[in-house]
Amino acid sequence: MSSNTFGKLFAVTTFGESHGPAIGCVIDGCPPGIAIAPEDFAHDLARRATGKSRYTSQRREADEVEILSGVYEGRTTGTPIALVIRNTDARSKDYAGIADTFRPGHADYTYWQKYGIRDPRGGGRASARETTMRVAAAVIAKKWLKDRFGIEVHGWLAQLGGIRPDLPAEAAIDFAVVESNPFFWPVAAQVPELEHYINALRKAGDSVGARVNVVATGVPPGWGEPVYGKLDAELASALMSINAVKGVEIGAGFASVAQNGSEHRDEMRLDGFTSNHAGGILGGISSGQEVTASIALKPASSILIPGRSVNLAGEEVEVRTRGRHDPCVGIRATPIAEAMVALVLMDQALRHRAQCGDVAEARPRLPASAR
Numbered sequence: 001m002s003s004n005t006f007g008k009l010f011a012v013t014t015f016g017e018s019h020g021p022a023i024g025c026v027i028d029g030c031p032p033g034i035a036i037a038p039e040d041f042a043h044d045l046a047r048r049a050t051g052k053s054r055y056t057s058q059r060r061e062a063d064e065v066e067i068l069s070g071v072y073e074g075r076t077t078g079t080p081i082a083l084v085i086r087n088t089d090a091r092s093k094d095y096a097g098i099a100d101t102f103r104p105g106h107a108d109y110t111y112w113q114k115y116g117i118r119d120p121r122g123g124g125r126a127s128a129r130e131t132t133m134r135v136a137a138a139v140i141a142k143k144w145l146k147d148r149f150g151i152e153v154h155g156w157l158a159q160l161g162g163i164r165p166d167l168p169a170e171a172a173i174d175f176a177v178v179e180s181n182p183f184f185w186p187v188a189a190q191v192p193e194l195e196h197y198i199n200a201l202r203k204a205g206d207s208v209g210a211r212v213n214v215v216a217t218g219v220p221p222g223w224g225e226p227v228y229g230k231l232d233a234e235l236a237s238a239l240m241s242i243n244a245v246k247g248v249e250i251g252a253g254f255a256s257v258a259q260n261g262s263e264h265r266d267e268m269r270l271d272g273f274t275s276n277h278a279g280g281i282l283g284g285i286s287s288g289q290e291v292t293a294s295i296a297l298k299p300a301s302s303i304l305i306p307g308r309s310v311n312l313a314g315e316e317v318e319v320r321t322r323g324r325h326d327p328c329v330g331i332r333a334t335p336i337a338e339a340m341v342a343l344v345l346m347d348q349a350l351r352h353r354a355q356c357g358d359v360a361e362a363r364p365r366l367p368a369s370a371r
């Protein structure tokens with residue numbers, strides 16, 4: 001009921017707050033036999049972490065994963081996997097000034113209205129610190145998806161404020177470039193422009209929104225459950241559950257509004273689909289094409305520019321949020337979006353295997369065309 005668990009067969013429960021002693025997760029339903037070691041988590045957690053560049057929050061967490069259960073001699077056993085990360089760089093005094101005040105645009109007011117009590121330190125449970133455990137759980141999902149099906153999930157920053165990648169609309173993304181800069185940006189030549197932009201924004205004490213795109217390659221046809229467990233519905237829900245996400249598109253998304261049927265439908269030839277406006281999903285079921293999604297992230301509300309709000313005493317006040325914050329939360333959201341897509345695919349893969357594992361491969365099967 002309180003929705004701290006995500007997924008049906010690969011069920012991930014996260015716990016912990018931004019400035020509590022630790023954050024963690026329990027993964028129930030993980031297939032046995034997956035090789036996993038604490039160091040496997042390092043790469044993706046470092047991609048999500050703060051303090052890795054000047055362009056994100058300067059909080060510096062070690063993000064060392066302790067595996068408490070469910071792994072024996074380096075392999076998952078099929079029993080619940082418990083992972084824990086200690087919080088080592090919480091600076092709660094930064095939040096003393098806003099403990100009694102609701103930051104506009106943050107979750108302070110709504111948590112207060114719902115629970116009548118809240119942990120204001122670092123945003124408590126509403127902090128994106130929680131997403132660390134989603135990324136950790138998805139390391140296991142990504143590994144299984146890759147080993148079993150050759151599935152890969154990649155994200156990139158597709159817009160930062162008003163800046164878009166200097167690329168033709170249908171251009172292939174070079175993920176080596178995306179991974180080579182702190183913005184997850186697909187065009188290396190634009191990185192100095194982004195640096196300049198974020199530096200100026202930080203100086204002005206403001207923040208800005210962003211768009212993140214995600215693509216999953218290698219997803220076989222047939223995954224997803226009609227009617228209420230549609231793959232696109234579950235992706236939308238999973239991506240919308242990321243902090244600060246205000247919009248989700250699958251495939252052509254809102255651009256479909258201006259398209260004609262003759263343009264939008266992805267025609268089929270024996271050598272594959274001729275386009276991918278559907279984002280690899282038809283009737284809630286994967287078609288074998290790339291699964292594509294895009295999310296809009298709002299600008300972080302914790303900024304230095306004073307804003308109007310109210311406090312617990314019922315007074316109108318001015319708020320100015322100090323502390324270590326992300327001038328553009330969309331930058332670090334890239335690995336989180338990948339993680340949510342991987343977790344949905346993992347869960348849907350197990351659900352498909354449970355119900356339809358005995359169904360013979362249907363003919364004709366079109367090759368997995370990229371678009």
Ligand SMILES: Cc1cc2nc3c(=O)[nH]c(=O)nc-3n(C[C@H](O)[C@H](O)[C@H](O)COP(=O)(O)O)c2cc1C
Pocket residue numbers: 057105106107123126127128242243244245298300301302303324325326329330332333336
């Ligand atoms: C990676 C990431 C980092 C974030 N960092 C901050 C931050 O430094 N300051 C802030 O005010 N909000 C930050 N947020 C957004 C808040 O967590 C979010 O706005 C808040 O919980 C309210 O939820 P909502 O925006 O989804 O309604 C971050 C979000 C993400 C995804």
